Amino acid sequence: MVQNGKLELTFISTLVNNIKKDKMKTTKYKYIKATLLLLLALSITSCERELSDKAEFATYGTTGNIFIDAPVGLTDQFFVSFDPAGGANTEGFGTDESVTYQGASAIRIDVPAGDDFNGGFIGGIFVDRGTGRNLTGYDALTFWAKGSTTATIGLVGFGTDFIEDKYAVGLENIKLSTDWRKYTIPIPDASKLIQEKGMFIFSAGGIGAFPEMGYTFWMDELKFEKLGTLGQPQPAMANKEDKVETKFLGDQFSMADYGLTQTFNLASGINQTVTAAPSYFSFTSSDIEVARVSDAGIVSLVGSGAAKITASIAGVAVAGSLTINVAGAFPVAPTPSLAASNVISIFSDAYTDEAVDFYNGFWLPFQTTLGGETTIDGQSVLNYTNFNFVGTQLTTPIDISEMTHLSIDILMPEVLPTDIDMLVQLKSDNTDPNTFQQQRIGGQTYAWDPRTGDVNDTESNATFETGGVWKTIKIPIRPTSETGLDKTTVNLIIIENIKNSNVTEFHIDNLYFYKE
Amino acid sequence: MDKKNKKSMRMTTILLKTFSLVGLLIAFSCTPDETQVVTEFQDLVFYDEFDTDGLINPDIWGLSDGTGTDGWGNNELQYYTDRTENASVRKGILTIKAVEEDFSGAAYTSARLSTKGLKEQKYGRFEARIKLPTGQGIWPAFWLLGANNGDGTNGTEIWPNSGEIDIMEYRGQAPTIIHGSLHGPGYSAANPITKSYALENDRFDNDFHIFGIEWTASYINYYVDDVLYNQITREQVEEKGVWVFDQPFFIMINLAVGGDFVGAPNNETVFPQTMLVDYVKVYKK
Numbered sequence: 001m002v003q004n005g006k007l008e009l010t011f012i013s014t015l016v017n018n019i020k021k022d023k024m025k026t027t028k029y030k031y032i033k034a035t036l037l038l039l040l041a042l043s044i045t046s047c048e049r050e051l052s053d054k055a056e057f058a059t060y061g062t063t064g065n066i067f068i069d070a071p072v073g074l075t076d077q078f079f080v081s082f083d084p085a086g087g088a089n090t091e092g093f094g095t096d097e098s099v100t101y102q103g104a105s106a107i108r109i110d111v112p113a114g115d116d117f118n119g120g121f122i123g124g125i126f127v128d129r130g131t132g133r134n135l136t137g138y139d140a141l142t143f144w145a146k147g148s149t150t151a152t153i154g155l156v157g158f159g160t161d162f163i164e165d166k167y168a169v170g171l172e173n174i175k176l177s178t179d180w181r182k183y184t185i186p187i188p189d190a191s192k193l194i195q196e197k198g199m200f201i202f203s204a205g206g207i208g209a210f211p212e213m214g215y216t217f218w219m220d221e222l223k224f225e226k227l228g229t230l231g232q233p234q235p236a237m238a239n240k241e242d243k244v245e246t247k248f249l250g251d252q253f254s255m256a257d258y259g260l261t262q263t264f265n266l267a268s269g270i271n272q273t274v275t276a277a278p279s280y281f282s283f284t285s286s287d288i289e290v291a292r293v294s295d296a297g298i299v300s301l302v303g304s305g306a307a308k309i310t311a312s313i314a315g316v317a318v319a320g321s322l323t324i325n326v327a328g329a330f331p332v333a334p335t336p337s338l339a340a341s342n343v344i345s346i347f348s349d350a351y352t353d354e355a356v357d358f359y360n361g362f363w364l365p366f367q368t369t370l371g372g373e374t375t376i377d378g379q380s381v382l383n384y385t386n387f388n389f390v391g392t393q394l395t396t397p398i399d400i401s402e403m404t405h406l407s408i409d410i411l412m413p414e415v416l417p418t419d420i421d422m423l424v425q426l427k428s429d430n431t432d433p434n435t436f437q438q439q440r441i442g443g444q445t446y447a448w449d450p451r452t453g454d455v456n457d458t459e460s461n462a463t464f465e466t467g468g469v470w471k472t473i474k475i476p477i478r479p480t481s482e483t484g485l486d487k488t489t490v491n492l493i494i495i496e497n498i499k500n501s502n503v504t505e506f507h508i509d510n511l512y513f514y515k516e
Numbered sequence: 517m518d519k520k521n522k523k524s525m526r527m528t529t530i531l532l533k534t535f536s537l538v539g540l541l542i543a544f545s546c547t548p549d550e551t552q553v554v555t556e557f558q559d560l561v562f563y564d565e566f567d568t569d570g571l572i573n574p575d576i577w578g579l580s581d582g583t584g585t586d587g588w589g590n591n592e593l594q595y596y597t598d599r600t601e602n603a604s605v606r607k608g609i610l611t612i613k614a615v616e617e618d619f620s621g622a623a624y625t626s627a628r629l630s631t632k633g634l635k636e637q638k639y640g641r642f643e644a645r646i647k648l649p650t651g652q653g654i655w656p657a658f659w660l661l662g663a664n665n666g667d668g669t670n671g672t673e674i675w676p677n678s679g680e681i682d683i684m685e686y687r688g689q690a691p692t693i694i695h696g697s698l699h700g701p702g703y704s705a706a707n708p709i710t711k712s713y714a715l716e717n718d719r720f721d722n723d724f725h726i727f728g729i730e731w732t733a734s735y736i737n738y739y740v741d742d743v744l745y746n747q748i749t750r751e752q753v754e755e756k757g758v759w760v761f762d763q764p765f766f767i768m769i770n771l772a773v774g775g776d777f778v779g780a781p782n783n784e785t786v787f788p789q790t791m792l793v794d795y796v797k798v799y800k801k
Contacts, residue, residue: 228719231650231719234786269689
């Protein structure tokens with residue numbers, strides 16, 4: 001799920017909730033006043049409470065329309081793009097009066113080529129301009145779309161407002177035809193959507209391998225509908241499996257990492273599966289002295305032992321479960337001993353870190369990695385789950401010309417994955433995309449690419465002998481003549497899972513450059 | 517529901533007397549309208565509300581056993597059994613259950629109930645209240661077969677000469693649509709006289725719906741709940757072949773798996789699937 005699993009958001013949502021409560025209070029007072037006036041005028045008795053409650057309920061509109069021939073009740077900017085720093089192209093969004101499914105206008109989206117200098121993909125959200133809408137009377141978001149060519153849109157959905165993303169829903173990889181076709185995104189449980197602001201989300205990249213080819217697609221008649229023809233809900237987690245994992249005491253993670261989905265059968269007989277935010281689900285832990293799950297689906301491991309987490313949506317049991325074996329305390333990462341003057345630190349408690357934009361860019365549409373900075377048992381670490389690749393971006397490019405090594409402490413899970421094979425890449429922000437240094441880690445010894453570095457260097461191409469133990473990896477910074485990397489403007493550190501090795505989760509600490 | 521139907525029919529009888537010509541014209545356009553030709557069938561001949569737990573009334577129903585020839589002529593995949601695993605009565609509901617299991621060479625078991633030799637009737641109103649199952653390759657049906665159906669000897673007739681009235685057929689992969697059809701000489705198998713009916717803003721596997729016909733010497737009316745969605749007249753039938761619906765028919769209720777009409781189940785088809793029957797009622801004039 002996009003943007004999910006960011007634990008730090010909990011604070012923001014608490015804040016928002018408080019603001020909301022205050023607003024509601026004010027509103028209520030107003031209505032009580034109005035009611036009193038009404039009482040005097042009409043001499044009605046005994047219905048004060050009833051009236052004020054009704055009035056309060058009516059503050060959230062129930063409009064289902066989002067874009068018919070123009071935006072309906074959306075914010076003035078209409079389209080709120082994903083962060084351009086993450087590669088989102090903000091130029092390709094608009095409307096079209098000549099190509100429409102129905103009526104005077106349709107949304108037109110020009111998906112950029114992968115190497116477009118304005119950004120290699122396009123995506124963002126539509127937000128309700130008011131306080132949010134009551135969507136409990138609908139069962140699906142629908143729209144018509146067609147492409148300039150057959151292509152696949154990575155993500156469409158709703159419930160993302162860039163604030164809470166509490167009820168985010170995503171339908172992935174929809175296939176476009178060159179003729180208009182209707183798409184249906186079921187609401188996992190409409191009774192939850194009493195005040196939703198996130199009206200629509202989409203994300204689309206080009207066609208084929210890098211640099212992907214751009215294309216255009218159109219969307220029309222975008223609205224929430226009561227179809228009545230959805231049936232047979234089949235909610236699921238963890239691919240309907242009974243998953244068992246070992247984790248550390250004090251760890252915290254989101255159930256969003258465990259493939260939460262809802263499936264409805266459509267009138268066409270197709271089973272439509274959407275990813276659904278944890279807040280749609282009701283979770284149960286078999287032992288709350290071991291694992292506790294919040295309403296937002298955040299699991300806290302509070303004691304040793306085993307706990308099985310099961311769930312339901314609107315009374316329907318979720319297929320699949322997650323059993324957590326909590327083994328012991330989180331191991332403490334090594335403390336770096338080098339003098340600060342010889343270090344440029346990216347993430348460490350021992351040094352002053354360089355400012356970063358993020359430790360996880362959530363790069364849509366291809367990144368699956370969740371997580372980022374988190375605190376486990378008082379230790380600040382980076383925790384990555386659902387890993388395929390992840391990047392850390394520095395706010396200001398740094399000069400590492402003087403540095404001889406990049407040091408990373410990595411903690412693999414207690415149950416060590418087989419065939420660990422990862423790639424660490426350093427990139428600068430002003431050279432062409434093909435000049436970078438990369439280093440394979442994980443002990444695999446076959447050749448990969450001339451820029452990969454020496455696979456026989458035991459300190460950089462480290463072998464992980466045991467899980468649950470911190471391993472320090474020292475990657476030599478190699479001459480620009482070998483790698484093409486401009487060492488004066490390094491701004492990106494990317495870690496990739498190559499050859500689909502079995503690594504899905506790991507922790508990082510003490511990420512820094514140093515000179516010997 | 518029942519009362520409502522009766523009421524609307526009484527009304528239409530009055531209308532029929534006054535505007536019979538208009539009514540006929542509208543009926544041919546197949547619009548669900550109260551001015552359609554409707555005959556009064558109010559005399560309840562027999563019914564089963566499945567009110568006795570555990571018992572499928574042997575005075576009304578017989579259960580099929582086996583796979584027939586070529587999967588009952590349609591390459592169906594199920595084995596029909598008379599076990600309670602496949603057909604049972606509980607709390608006022610007849611449950612017919614399609615189960616995925618190896619059974620005498622078949623990959624699925626299910627059940628088929630028939631009133632053959634027990635309850636047979638010429639003309640009348642036949643209706644049942646049913647909640648349908650779901651999924652690719654699931655094929656429930658509520659239908660009538662000519663009581664003279666047989667091998668052509670001893671006064672019997674070979675299908676389709678014996679006639680078939682399909683009150684409701686449904687493909688589990690199209691959960692909003694049912695089909696009402698007539699099979700007879702000149703219009704059978706893949707070429708019946710048929711019409712489909714689609715629910716608006718609802719589907720047949722979410723709740724119970726009433727499926728019925730009203731059958732006279734001159735036409736057969738098809739309805740779902742209180743909507744009359746088709747009329748097939750004797751004249752229409754005789755344009756294609758022979759009207760073979762002037763003799764007693766018996767009732768069949770079954771839940772098939774696979775077969776030519778629906779295709780095989782796929783890996784998304786959930787088993788078991790259940791067809792729930794609240795009641796079956798038969799009226800005459």
